[in-house]
Amino acid sequence: MSSSLLTNSSAMTALQTLRNVSSQLATTQNRISTGQRVSTASDNAAYWSIATSMRADNAALSAVSDSLGLSAATVDTEYTALTAVVGDKTGGLTKLQALLVEAKTAGIDRTKIQADITQIQQQMKGTADAATFNGVNWLSATAATPATFNLVSSFSRVGGTPTIGSISLTIANYSLYTSTQTGILDKVSGPASVNTINISALTDSTADQTTLDGYITQVTAAINSVASAAADLGAVKNRISTNADFVKTLIDSVDRGVGQLVDADMNAESTRLQALQTQQQLGVQALSIANQNSQSILSLFK
Template sequence: MASSLLTNSAAMTALQTLRNVSASLQTTENRISTGQRVATASDNSAYWSIATSMRADNAALSAVSDSLGLSAATVDTEYTALNKVIGDSNSGLTKLQALLVEAKTAGIDRTKIQAEITQIQQDMKNVANAATFNGVNWLSTNATTPATVNLVSSFSRVGGTPTINTITVTVANYSLYTSTTGGILDTVSGSASVDTINIGALTDSAADQTTIDGYIAQVTAAINTVSQSAANLGAIKNRISNNTEFVKSLMDSVDRGIGQLVDADMNAESTRLQALQTQQQLGVQALSIANQNSQSILSLFRG
């Protein structure tokens, strides 16, 4: 091959090879530093677009998870209060029913029984008033309390159409006391509501015994209604718990899917890094050798 002082083909080839190796080395170093083989749209526009959409979906799922946590806390507060109102042999509606049955006994001091009934009535109202979480109370309501509450339960997207599913709660099904006395415990039936039952002045007369029977039936019905309300909230509580676990699993699955699309294989990249560094060193040496050709031409002209 003819030697030229103006055109050093060997140096040009070595330089081009070195440029290619340096570009590949930069790409590999970027992948190692970011941990991603598709970090920008220019790396792979299709995968980058899919990963970006999936990350947006995961952000929405994270918001759903937070909302489910808030809903779970709210439902748990109301559920706990309802169970407290139902009570046991020492408290709540269960104790109230027992006291009314006891009041049927001839000659018993009903004023003393009423004193205990009054304490139970006040305690149940206090429990309902205290069943508040984040400003939400379904057991003691007023005119500003919404008739229904939608609890976010899930998020999904098909194509470009997002879908947000909710659990609808009808507040009236759980309201024990209302500002219009229309709740489970303050709605008047006959001469009184569960909240205003008073047997202190009743006697052993047949008419008063019938009144007590009506109160017992009224409290029994309240126990059944409140128990059903608690059961409904228990079902909602379980549904929220199941949805929470599903959303967390779904988020993990989406993260894995994103990783398979854009994450770099660090084992392969580290091996490629070593190879490219070696190629770069050899390229520098090759370019140096090629550049010495000009010096060889100069030696031909020395005397």
């Protein structure tokens, strides 16, 4: 091979090789530092675009997951209060019904029974008032309580169009007390509402016994209504739980999909890094040797 003072072909080749190795080394080091083989659009425009859209969807799904958690807590609060109002032999409507049946006994002191009934009435009202989560209370409704309540349940995107799914609840189905006395326990059905039943002045007369029968029928109907409302919220709880589990699974699935598109193979990249570092060292030596050719030509003129 001829030598020239103006053009050092060997040095130019070695320099080009070193530049190429340095470029590959920079790419590999970036992949190792970020953990991604596609971190910008310039790496792979198609994969980057898909991954960006999927990450945006996952952010929306995370928001849905958070909303489902809030909805689950709200529904659970109302459900727990409703089951407490239905009660058992120690309290609630079930105990109230038993006391009214007991009050039909001839010669019994109904004033004492009324004292227990009053305690149960106050207990149920207190339970309903306390059934508040994050400022939401469906059991003690006010004028500000919305007629329906929508719980976010899902998110999807088809053809670039996002869709938000929701569970719609009619609050009147769960209201025990309202500001207009139209709730399950404060609406007047017969001589009084469940919340205002008072038997202290009743006697063993036929008319008063008929009044007691009316109260028992009224409380039995209330038990059925409140139990139905609790069962409905129980079904909503299960639906929310199922949706929450699905959303979490979907988030994990999308994360895996994004990883398949953009994540770097760290084992392969580490191996490549070592190889490129060796090539870089050899390239520097090759360039040094090529530059020595020019020095050798100059020595001929000394």
